Amino acid sequence: MTNPPVIPQLDRPGIVLFDMDNTMMDMSNPFITEACGLAGIDPLPAERHISFYQEQVYPPEHQPMFRTVIDRPGFFLDLEPYPGAVEAYHRASERWLVMFATAQLNSNPTCASDKVASLTRHFGAEAATRIAMTMDKGLLMGDVLVDDKDRIVTRFTPTWTQVVFDQPYNQATPGLRITNWEDGTWEDAIEEAFDAMLSEGRFGPDGWRADGYSQPGRIAS
Numbered sequence: 001m002t003n004p005p006v007i008p009q010l011d012r013p014g015i016v017l018f019d020m021d022n023t024m025m026d027m028s029n030p031f032i033t034e035a036c037g038l039a040g041i042d043p044l045p046a047e048r049h050i051s052f053y054q055e056q057v058y059p060p061e062h063q064p065m066f067r068t069v070i071d072r073p074g075f076f077l078d079l080e081p082y083p084g085a086v087e088a089y090h091r092a093s094e095r096w097l098v099m100f101a102t103a104q105l106n107s108n109p110t111c112a113s114d115k116v117a118s119l120t121r122h123f124g125a126e127a128a129t130r131i132a133m134t135m136d137k138g139l140l141m142g143d144v145l146v147d148d149k150d151r152i153v154t155r156f157t158p159t160w161t162q163v164v165f166d167q168p169y170n171q172a173t174p175g176l177r178i179t180n181w182e183d184g185t186w187e188d189a190i191e192e193a194f195d196a197m198l199s200e201g202r203f204g205p206d207g208w209r210a211d212g213y214s215q216p217g218r219i220a221s
């Protein structure tokens with residue numbers, strides 16, 4: 001029996017999942033600006049956007065414009081990374097196995113392909129191979145999930161710990177928090193999440209998960 005091929009970049013014990021929309025990519029600003037432009041109204045100040053579903057803080061008659069914008073072909077390709085997000089991704093990839101975890105919006109016909117193209121454009125071709133699309137992030141295995149969602153609903157028991165990416169609508173969400181990708185504190189927050197898991201005995205002496213879910217690269221069966 002020969003040894004299975006080892007993929008060096010996958011042989012890292014820590015697995016970090018990065019959400020895309022409003023975590024790595026600035027979605028709120030173009031989304032609100034474009035929708036309010038169509039509605040002919042002024043955007044509310046950022047701190048007034050206290051709902052994850054941003055249209056909900058606007059009068060009902062203007063809410064359909066938000067649907068129009070988010071379903072527009074190309075909308076997700078037009079989004080830009082937050083300042084420092086690209087550098088943070090590359091830095092994180094030196095330390096951990098990094099994946100992008102994002103939802104696919106079926107009502108937008110180019111959402112899935114635009115998200116892959118956006119990763120290629122901003123983070124590089126290799127990053128685009130690291131995308132996992134799912135409506136339920138509990139399906140994805142990982143140690144840390146950096147995500148702006150205020151309340152992640154899942155049908156599964158997550159293997160990851162959420163580190164919250166700071167947004168006006170998630171101020172009450174408990175847990176470690178990343179406020180920006182520029183000043184290096186994001187790395188401290190992820191380290192702290194790993195430290196907490198280590199002290200809980202969730203990693204074995206070899207650095208892989210004690211529950212066996214993460215292991216050095218091998219053939220699955």
Ligand SMILES: [Mg+2]
Pocket residue numbers: 019020021022023147148149
């Ligand atoms: Mg998000």
